[in-house]
Amino acid sequence: MGSDDYRGPPLPVRTTRHLRPGRHASPHQLSLSAEAPALVLAVPGTAGPASEQVAAEVAASAGASCPGVTVTFGYLEGREGHLSTVLDGLRGQDDRPAAVVIPLLTGPFAQWDQAIAAAVASADARILVAEHLGPHPFLAEAMHARLSEAGLTRAGRSGRISVVSAADGIIVGAVGDQEIAMQTAGVVAVLLASRLTIPAVPALLGDHYGLRNAAEHLRAAQVAHVMLSPCAIGPETSASAVAAIASDTGLECAPPLGGYPTIGHLVAIRYGAVLEDPQLADVPR
Helix, strand or coil: CCHHHCCCCCCCEEECCCCCCCCCCCCCEEECCCCCCEEEEEECCCCCHHHHHHHHHHHHHHHHHCCCCCEEEEECCCCCCEHHHHHHCCCCCCCCCCEEEEECCCCCCHHHHHHHHHHHHHCCCCEEECCCCCCCHHHHHHHHHHHHHCCCEEECCCCCEEECCCCCEEEEEECCCHHHHHHHHHHHHHHHHHHHCCCEEEEECCCHHHHHHHHHHHHHCCCCCEEEEECCCCCCCCHHHHHHHHHHHCCEECCCCCCCHHHHHHHHHHHHHHHCCHHHHHCCC
16 A cells, blocks of 8 residues: 555654754654544552652643643553543544553553553553653653752753762662563663763662662772662652662662653653554554
8 A cells, every 4th residue: 555545544743843942842743633542641550649740740741742632641550540441431533543552661560561451451442552661861861850859960051961979870770570670771771871971770679689789889889979760750669669768778869750851752752653653554444
């Protein structure tokens, strides 16, 4: 089938000429018709003020990169605002996808991935599922900003974030399925080390012994001050859990990535990548 014959759902086109002004202007804005499927964030855990704030902030940033697209979110536990309920309220036209579900996760996480699969399987409409958010340079940028908020880095005169001497090394806290989570955190650690020009190593966020080993490894390399930065959005690991980890390990800890704007931009990228999949050309006309 030639491109002139294609009448399925419109494919996204990245535009870079008209950027929103400001520090977080996104070059990843998509051009989509009103018939584009909804973008639905799959939020780990249950509904609550903290998770709702993060989800709403990410949804707002993603919506700015996907003008005209319905952007919403559903939770993977509890009855209130559950993902399956959100998906049940969506309908596609002519067997076109009704929604693209974006996991609000930096990498695979069996517990939540299975919950997403179950919700999608129970939906009446056709639902597509995007890749997880990591690894990606946008995660490193968000971590850099959260570290700045914790006192490790500061904003430079040009508006970019630059390093000060509050710390000499970073542990990137991996969250999710052990092996893949470590791989994702390892890539992000390389990206973060490049931005900060200081050592960064990965370790599982929930493995206190592994975190201490990572800290000792950095100190053995003449790193005087080690700081922990979670490679997590937030809902998949509570703030209280992160605080407990910091207390138990004695490490200063930056907050999770939360609704930092580049997380929403990354969600939009994952959404666009799904719609660019050539398999969508097989949608019945």
